[in-house]
Amino acid sequence: MASIMKSLMDNDERYVKAFKLFLGRSTEHQSMTNFIHGTVSDILESLGDGKDKLNVIGVGSAGGEIDQEMFSQLRQKHPRITVDNQVIEPSGKQMENYKVLVSKTEDLDYIKFTWNHMTDLEFKQRVKEEKTIKKADFIHILQVGISQNQWHWTL
Structure with missing residues (x-):
């Protein structure tokens, strides 16, 4: 039986409105910030050891606030490191918000x-077809409901 519910991805304005509503009624961003300053901070410290560049993939980065918090922590731990950051975001409005940020x-x-x-x-399929992605040093999937076909990164 086909679902009568429409995906939020069918309407970008509805998606962004729903996401803002969620953020307004949850502690998600504060919880993520606490997580970044705790657990992720230690991970970021070990990631950059001996490297001058990191390849990072952010899946479902939304408006980029959480990504920026992580990069701030990374910069504190490794002030000379450069980052190649692949941002994957299905919402055009959220991606635009990230670019503005x-x-x-x-x-x-x-x-x-x-x-x-x-x-x-879609990103996973493109990577499989093009075989152009570099090995990722760090992949974060902090603000995403993984699609029904859950997958793991084998890039």
Whole structure:
């Protein structure tokens, strides 16, 4: 039996409105910030050891606030490291919000952003077909409901 419910991805404005409503009624961003300053901070410290560049993939990065918090922690741990950041976000509005955030944030010249306006599954399919992605040092999937076909990264 086919579902009569429409996906939020069918309407970008509805998606962004629903996400903002969720954030307003949850402690998600505060919880993620606490997680980043605790567990993720230790992971980021070990990631950069002996490297001058990190390849990062952010799946479902939304408006980039959480990503920026992680990069801030990374910069504190490894001030000389550069980052190649693949952003995967299905919402055009959220991706635009992320780009605006980047344009307004100082000292991000150490990060090269590659914008992928697509779902996680579309990105995975593109990577399989093109075989162009570099090995990722860090993949974060912090703000995403993984598609029904859960998958693991074998890039």
